[in-house]
Amino acid sequence: MTRLVLIDGSSYLYRAFHALPPLSNAAGEPTGALFGVVNMLRAHLKERPDYIAFVMDAPGKTFRDELYPDYKANRPPMPEELRAQIEPMLAVVDALGIPILRVPGVEADDVIGTLAVQAARAGIDVTISTGDKDFAQLVREADGDSGAIRLINTMTGSRLESEAAVVEKFGVRPTQIVDYLALMGDKIDNVPGVEKCGEKTAARWLAEYGSLDGVIAHADAVPGKLGQYLRDALPRLPLNRQLVTIRTDLDLGIEPQALVLRPRNVEALRALYTRYGFNQALKELDATAAAPAPSAAATTPTNPALAASGQYETVLTQAQLQDWIARLTAADAFAFDTETDALDPQRARLVGLSLSVQTGQACYIPLAHVGPDAPPQLPTNVVLSALRPLLQDPGKRKIGQNGKFDLHVLRRHGVEVRGYADDTLLESFVLEAGLTRHDMDSLARRHLGYQTLRFEDVAGKGARQIPFSQVAVDLACRYAAEDADITLRLHQVLSSQLATEPRLQAVYRDIEMPLVPVLARMEANGVQIDAAELKRQSHELGQRMLEARARADALAGRPINLDSPKQLAALLYEELALPVRVKTPGGAPSTNEDALEAIADLHELPRVILRYRSLAKLRSTYTDTLPAMINPATGRVHTSYNQAGAATGRLSSSDPNLQNIPVRSEEGRRIRAAFVAPPGRKLVSFDYSQIELRIMAHLSEDPALLRAFAQGADIHRATAAEVLGKPLDAVTADERRAAKAINFGLIYGMGAHGLARQLGIDRGQAQDYIALYFNRYPGVRDYMERTRQQARTQGYVETVFGRRLALPQIASRNASQRAGAERAAINAPMQGTAADIIKRAMVAVDAWLEAHRDRALMILQVHDELVFEADADFVPTLQAEVPALMAGVANLRVPLVVDCGVGDNWDQAH
DNA sequence: AAGGACTCATA
DNA sequence: GTATGAGTCCTTT
Numbered sequence: 050m051t052r053l054v055l056i057d058g059s060s061y062l063y064r065a066f067h068a069l070p071p072l073s074n075a076a077g078e079p080t081g082a083l084f085g086v087v088n089m090l091r092a093h094l095k096e097r098p099d100y101i102a103f104v105m106d107a108p109g110k111t112f113r114d115e116l117y118p119d120y121k122a123n124r125p126p127m128p129e130e131l132r133a134q135i136e137p138m139l140a141v142v143d144a145l146g147i148p149i150l151r152v153p154g155v156e157a158d159d160v161i162g163t164l165a166v167q168a169a170r171a172g173i174d175v176t177i178s179t180g181d182k183d184f185a186q187l188v189r190e191a192d193g194d195s196g197a198i199r200l201i202n203t204m205t206g207s208r209l210e211s212e213a214a215v216v217e218k219f220g221v222r223p224t225q226i227v228d229y230l231a232l233m234g235d236k237i238d239n240v241p242g243v244e245k246c247g248e249k250t251a252a253r254w255l256a257e258y259g260s261l262d263g264v265i266a267h268a269d270a271v272p273g274k275l276g277q278y279l280r281d282a283l284p285r286l287p288l289n290r291q292l293v294t295i296r297t298d299l300d301l302g303i304e305p306q307a308l309v310l311r312p313r314n315v316e317a318l319r320a321l322y323t324r325y326g327f328n329q330a331l332k333e334l335d336a337t338a339a340a341p342a343p344s345a346a347a348t349t350p351t352n353p354a355l356a357a358s359g360q361y362e363t364v365l366t367q368a369q370l371q372d373w374i375a376r377l378t379a380a381d382a383f384a385f386d387t388e389t390d391a392l393d394p395q396r397a398r399l400v401g402l403s404l405s406v407q408t409g410q411a412c413y414i415p416l417a418h419v420g421p422d423a424p425p426q427l428p429t430n431v432v433l434s435a436l437r438p439l440l441q442d443p444g445k446r447k448i449g450q451n452g453k454f455d456l457h458v459l460r461r462h463g464v465e466v467r468g469y470a471d472d473t474l475l476e477s478f479v480l481e482a483g484l485t486r487h488d489m490d491s492l493a494r495r496h497l498g499y500q501t502l503r504f505e506d507v508a509g510k511g512a513r514q515i516p517f518s519q520v521a522v523d524l525a526c527r528y529a530a531e532d533a534d535i536t537l538r539l540h541q542v543l544s545s546q547l548a549t550e551p552r553l554q555a556v557y558r559d560i561e562m563p564l565v566p567v568l569a570r571m572e573a574n575g576v577q578i579d580a581a582e583l584k585r586q587s588h589e590l591g592q593r594m595l596e597a598r599a600r601a602d603a604l605a606g607r608p609i610n611l612d613s614p615k616q617l618a619a620l621l622y623e624e625l626a627l628p629v630r631v632k633t634p635g636g637a638p639s640t641n642e643d644a645l646e647a648i649a650d651l652h653e654l655p656r657v658i659l660r661y662r663s664l665a666k667l668r669s670t671y672t673d674t675l676p677a678m679i680n681p682a683t684g685r686v687h688t689s690y691n692q693a694g695a696a697t698g699r700l701s702s703s704d705p706n707l708q709n710i711p712v713r714s715e716e717g718r719r720i721r722a723a724f725v726a727p728p729g730r731k732l733v734s735f736d737y738s739q740i741e742l743r744i745m746a747h748l749s750e751d752p753a754l755l756r757a758f759a760q761g762a763d764i765h766r767a768t769a770a771e772v773l774g775k776p777l778d779a780v781t782a783d784e785r786r787a788a789k790a791i792n793f794g795l796i797y798g799m800g801a802h803g804l805a806r807q808l809g810i811d812r813g814q815a816q817d818y819i820a821l822y823f824n825r826y827p828g829v830r831d832y833m834e835r836t837r838q839q840a841r842t843q844g845y846v847e848t849v850f851g852r853r854l855a856l857p858q859i860a861s862r863n864a865s866q867r868a869g870a871e872r873a874a875i876n877a878p879m880q881g882t883a884a885d886i887i888k889r890a891m892v893a894v895d896a897w898l899e900a901h902r903d904r905a906l907m908i909l910q911v912h913d914e915l916v917f918e919a920d921a922d923f924v925p926t927l928q929a930e931v932p933a934l935m936a937g938v939a940n941l942r943v944p945l946v947v948d949c950g951v952g953d954n955w956d957q958a959h
Numbered sequence: 960a961a962g963g964a965c966t967c968a969t970a
Numbered sequence: 971g972t973a974t975g976a977g978t979c980c981t982t983t
Contacts, residue, residue: 612977612979613979613980614978614979665977666977669976669978670976670977674977691975694975695973695974697972697973697974701974701975702974702975703974703975705976706974706975708974709974709976741972793971793972794971796971797971797972798972800971802971803971804971807971869972872971873972873973875971875972876972876973877972877973879972912973
C-alpha cells in the first residue's frame with residue numbers, strides 16, 4: 050500500500066524546543082529544537098514513505114481568528130531562541146528533499162487534515178506525525194478502497210493506529226474527539242471549556258449521552274456543581290466545537306500524489322549539519338552519499354529536484370544541431386520554448402531555444418548568451434534557418450506553454466510558426482477553469498508532482514535580477530530544457546484528460562487553439578494612437594487637477610493629499626465629522642464614489658474630491674501612460690491578450706489594458722478619440738447587441754423573452770411593458786430604466802438588495818419588481834434555479850458550447866462565500882457563452898480576412914466588440930461580410946444582432 | 960522591493 | 971450584483 054507521511058512541523062518545533070535542553074552550536078546559535086526535528090525527520094525518511102510533506106503555519110490570520118478573536122490570545126510571543134531556529138529548520142527540510150507546505154490563511158492542522166482525508170480516499174495509508182492529541186479525531190482504519198489514517202508522535206514513541214487505540218487512550222471514539230475537546234477546552238489556544246471538566250468528566254458525559262449535542266440536550270439533568278458549570282458553558286460549546294474541529298474539506302489545490310520526496314541535496318545538508326554540529330547525522334550522510342555531488346559552485350541552484358531531471362543537452366555545435374534536426378524530423382510532434390531578454394513579446398529578443406521530442410530528453414540551444422564564461426554559440430540565423438522548415442511546417446505538430454509569446458518572438462526573428470497544435474496553458478485552462486493557476490510551475494507541481502527550477506532560481510529577483518542572456522549556459526540549459534521537457538510531459542497528462550471529456554476537448558480544439566494565431570496577429574497589428582493629442586489632454590487635466598487641489602486645501606484649511614484614501618477618510622469623517630454612510634470591504638470608512646455622493650449635500654469637499662479623482666484617473670491611467678506604451682519599432686500600441694485570464698472564458702487585456710478605455714463620460718471619450726486610423730484608413734467597430742440577454746433567452750427558453758427578441762423589440766422597453774402590463778408606447782423613461790436595471794441585475798445574479806440600491810428604491814419595492822418580473826418570465830426563474838442546482842450538485846456550470854467553470858466555493862459553509870458562488874454560477878454561463886461566441890467569430894473573421902490581408906486588420910476585442918482598421922474603400926465590403934460572420938457562429942433560439950460604426954477614430958466608430 | 964488595500968476604468 | 975487590470979498609497983520584509 051502506498052503511504053503518505055504528513056509532519057506537523059509547528060507542533061514538533063514547539064515540543065522539541067520545550068522538551069530538549071537549550072543546546073547550542075559552537076557559534077552559540079540555539080539548536081535544541083532543530084536537533085529534535087532533524088532526528089525526527091531522519092527517522093521518518095528511513096521508513097521510505099511514498100509521499101511526504103512538512104506542514105507549517107503560514108503567517109497571518111485564519112478562519113479561526115475570524116470565528117473567535119481571542120483565539121490563541123494566551124500564547125506568549127515566540128521566544129527568540131525558537132524563532133531563530135525556524136529558517137535553519139526549513140533549510141534542512143528542503144535540503145532533505147521534503148516538500149514544505151505553508152498555506153496562507155489556513156492553519157497547518159487544517160492542511161494536514163484535508164490532505165490526510167483526501168489521500169485516504171485515494172487509497173493511500175496516511176501517517177500523521179504530530180505531538181498534538183487533537184489529531185486523534187482523524188484516526189480511522191482502512192476500509193475497502195480507502196486508506197487508514199494513523200498518528201505517531203516520534204518524540205514519545207506513542208502511536209494511535211486504530212479506533213480501539215483511541216478509545217483506550219481517551220475513553221472516546223475518534224468521532225467523539227471534537228466533542229471531548231470542546232467540553233474540556235484548550236488552555237494553550239485560549240478556548241475555555243466547561244469549568245472543572247477534564248478528561249474523565251468529558252469522557253463520562255460522552256459515554257452517557259453519545260455526543261456534545263446529547264450532553265447539551267441533557268444539561269439540565271446533570272446534577273451538582275459540575276451540572277451548573279456545564280449549564281454556564283452551554284452558549285459557547287458549539288463555537289468550541291468549531292474551533293477544535295480540524296477541517297478536512299478545504300480546496301488547497303494540492304494533490305497528495307504531488308508530495309514526492311525529491312533527492313536530497315547532499316552539499317547543502319553537509320553544510321547545515323556541520324554548522325549546527327549534528328555529528329551523528331553528518332557521519333550517516335557521508336556513509337550513504339556514495340556518489341558525492343559535483344562541487345557546489347555559486348551558480349548551483351538550491352533546488353534538489355534537479356538531480357532527478359532528464360538528460361538535457363546544450364547544443365553548441367553544427368553536429369549537435371544536425372542531430373536534433375534529425376530527431377525533430379523523425380517525430381510527429383515536439384515541444385519548444387524560447388528564452389528571451391524581456392517579458393514584452395513585442396520587444397523581447399531571442400536568447401536561446403529549447404526542444405523536446407521525448408519526455409526526459411531535451412536540448413537547449415543558446416544563441417545570445419554573453420559574459421566572460423559564455424562559450425562560442427551557433428549563430429542565430431544559422432539555427433533559425435535550420436529549424437525554419439520544421440517550425441513553419443503545418444503538418445509538424447508543435448506543443449508549447451503559452452506559445453503565443455514564443456510565436457511573437459520567432460515571428461520577429463523571421464520565423465512564422467505554423468502547426469502550433471497544443472498549448473498546455475490552454476489545456477489546463479479548459480480542464481480546470483476556476484480551480485487552479487495555469488502557469489507551468491503550478492501545473493508541474495499539480496500534475497507531475499515536480500518542482501520546476503524557477504526563473505528566479507536562475508536569474509535572481511528584484512534589483513539583483515540579471516537578464517537571461519547573462520545566466521551561465523549550463524544553468525540556463527537546465528532551466529530551459531526542463532521547460533520543454535515539462536511542457537511535453539504536461540501535454541501527455543492533460544491531453545489524455547481532455548480525451549475523456551469530448552465537450553471540453555471541443556472547446557479546446559475548436560475554439561481556443563484556433564484562436565492563438567489570431568490573437569497573435571491582433572497583438573502584432575497594434576493600434577495607432579494620437580500621442581500629441583493625449584499629451585495635450587494630460588496638460589489640460591493637470592491644470593484642472595491643480596485647481597481642484599487648491600480648492601480642497603482651502604476647504605480643509607491645510608494641504609491635503611487627495612490621492613490618499615486614508616488621509617481623506619481622516620479629514621472627512623474625523624476632522625469634519627461627516628457621517629460614515631459607506632464602508633470598504635475591509636470595514637474602514639470608505640471614500641469611494643458612492644460614499645462621497647452620499648455626503649455631497651453636506652459639504653463642498655466631497656464634490657471637489659470626486660472631480661479631482663476623475664481627472665487624476667484619466668491622466669495617470671490613460672493620457673500619461675498610453676503615449677509611453679507606443680512601440681518605437683512599429684509606432685503603435687500593442688496590447689497583450691491573456692487567453693486564460695478570466696475563468697468565465699473571456700479574454701483579458703494588459704500592458705496596456707485596452708478593454709477599459711473610457712466611454713461613459715465626455716472627457717473620457719476624448720481619450721477614445723485619440724485611437725485613430727492612419728490617413729486613408731478608417732476604424733470600423735462591430736458589436737453584438739444585448740448578447741448576454743439573448744443568451745439568457747436561449748438558455749431559459751422563456752417564451753415571452755424569446756418572442757421579444759424574435760420581434761426585434763427594444764428589449765428593456767419590452768420588459769417594462771410586459772412586467773407592468775401596458776402597451777410599449779406607454780412605457781416611461783423611468784420605467785424603461787428600471788427594467789434595464791433588472792435585466793442587467795439578473796445577468797449578475799442580483800437579489801432585491803442590489804436592485805434597491807441600484808434604483809434608489811426600498812427593498813420591498815425591489816422585491817415586488819423582481820416577483821413581478823419572474824411572474825411574467827417564469828422560464829427565467831426556473832433557469833436560475835436550475836443553474837444554482839447544477840452548481841451545487843456538480844460543482845460547476847457550463848456554457849452553451851460546453852466550457853466548464855468550477856465553483857468550489859458553492860459548498861462553502863461561509864454563507865456570503867456561498868452566495869457569491871451562486872451569483873457567479875448564474876453569471877458564468879451567460880458571460881462565458883458570449884465569450885465563446887466572440888472567440889469563434891474572431892477565428893471566422895480572421896479566416897475570411899486571410900484573402901484580404903492588409904486591406905483590413907482586426908486590431909481590438911472588447912468582450913462584445915471587434916474593432917478593425919481598414920482601407921476606406923474596403924469599409925463597405927467589411928460591413929457587408931463581418932456582421933453575418935459574427936452572427937453565424939452560434940445557432941441560438943434568438944437571432945444574434947451585430948451593430949456597426951465607422952469613423953476616423955474609435956469614438957466616432959463606436 | 961513586494962504585496963495588500965483601495966479606488967476606478969471597461970463589458 | 972458578474973468578469974477583469976492598473977495606479978497610488980502604505981505597511982511589511
